[in-house]
Amino acid sequence: LAAKMAHDLGNAVVLGAPVRSIEQDDAGVVVTTAKGHWRARRVIVTAPPPLASRIVYTPALPALRDGLTQRMPLGCVIKVHVAYARPFWREAGYTGQVLSDRTVFGPWFDHSPLHGSTGGLVGFLCGGPAQQWADRPAADRRAQVLKDIAIYFGDAALTPIDYIEEVWTKAPLHRGGYVASPTPGVMTAFWPALREPVGRIHWSGTETAGAWVGYIEGAIRSGERAADEVAGKL
Numbered sequence: 001l002a003a004k005m006a007h008d009l010g011n012a013v014v015l016g017a018p019v020r021s022i023e024q025d026d027a028g029v030v031v032t033t034a035k036g037h038w039r040a041r042r043v044i045v046t047a048p049p050p051l052a053s054r055i056v057y058t059p060a061l062p063a064l065r066d067g068l069t070q071r072m073p074l075g076c077v078i079k080v081h082v083a084y085a086r087p088f089w090r091e092a093g094y095t096g097q098v099l100s101d102r103t104v105f106g107p108w109f110d111h112s113p114l115h116g117s118t119g120g121l122v123g124f125l126c127g128g129p130a131q132q133w134a135d136r137p138a139a140d141r142r143a144q145v146l147k148d149i150a151i152y153f154g155d156a157a158l159t160p161i162d163y164i165e166e167v168w169t170k171a172p173l174h175r176g177g178y179v180a181s182p183t184p185g186v187m188t189a190f191w192p193a194l195r196e197p198v199g200r201i202h203w204s205g206t207e208t209a210g211a212w213v214g215y216i217e218g219a220i221r222s223g224e225r226a227a228d229e230v231a232g233k234l
């Protein structure tokens, strides 16, 4: 979906250019990145609140907005894909789905093609255990993942044809997942600042959605709401 939209937008999409600062005055905004400056009448910030707070704003944001973004941490999650020549667990009568407290990584789900032309398992590690494993060497995580899967599905699990992981906490422009959540007291004291534009700066992203917060559906809904907001001002 994102790739198709980016394709249609052509050169308007600039990748690898993290926004460092946003200045606004009566005439418009200036967005500064390592790849240059962009001038516009208005800007929509779609980064999750804790990452939006790393951008330098001039003039400074209202205390309520800044306070909100200091109080919405991202969770910690590691996602792992393990590929096999075939979904061998199905041959043993297993679904490939595992939820257990016997191993480090999990839950696991079978995400092989329906007809089993190749095999794939997708698994997650969340919260405290993910925090502990985020800074371990990648080879240690891989070894533990395979050891865990082998407990459920046997030694065939030890020889995947591919292995891909993402430690979301360590991704420089993500710093966690699945979503930034408000800490206690934030919804009663800071919530109006979640969506309220600050001058020419508008806020979008799944955290600002009215429904499906934390999901792509929420991100899309919030994008539509922010686009309408800006269109109404132009």
Ligand SMILES: Cc1cc2nc3c(=O)[nH]c(=O)nc-3n(C[C@H](O)[C@H](O)[C@H](O)COP(=O)(O)OP(=O)(O)OC[C@H]3O[C@@H](n4cnc5c(N)ncnc54)[C@H](O)[C@@H]3O)c2cc1C
Pocket (backbone or CB within 6 Å): 017, 018, 019, 020, 046, 047, 048, 051, 052, 055, 077, 078, 079, 168, 173, 174, 176, 177, 178, 179, 204, 205, 206, 207, 213, 214, 215, 216, 217, 219
């Ligand atoms: C492991 C994992 C599994 C998930 N599984 C599902 C699922 O199955 N179904 C589902 O619906 N949702 C799932 N989600 C949640 C889903 O990914 C998010 O809800 C969705 O991506 C939010 O979209 P967004 O546009 O609000 O934010 P993001 O996708 O986080 O996009 C924000 C963007 O802002 C960029 N950014 C940050 N700072 C700056 C900056 N200073 N300058 C420029 N760009 C910046 C980031 O690089 C990022 O690309 C999952 C999330 C994770 C982490």
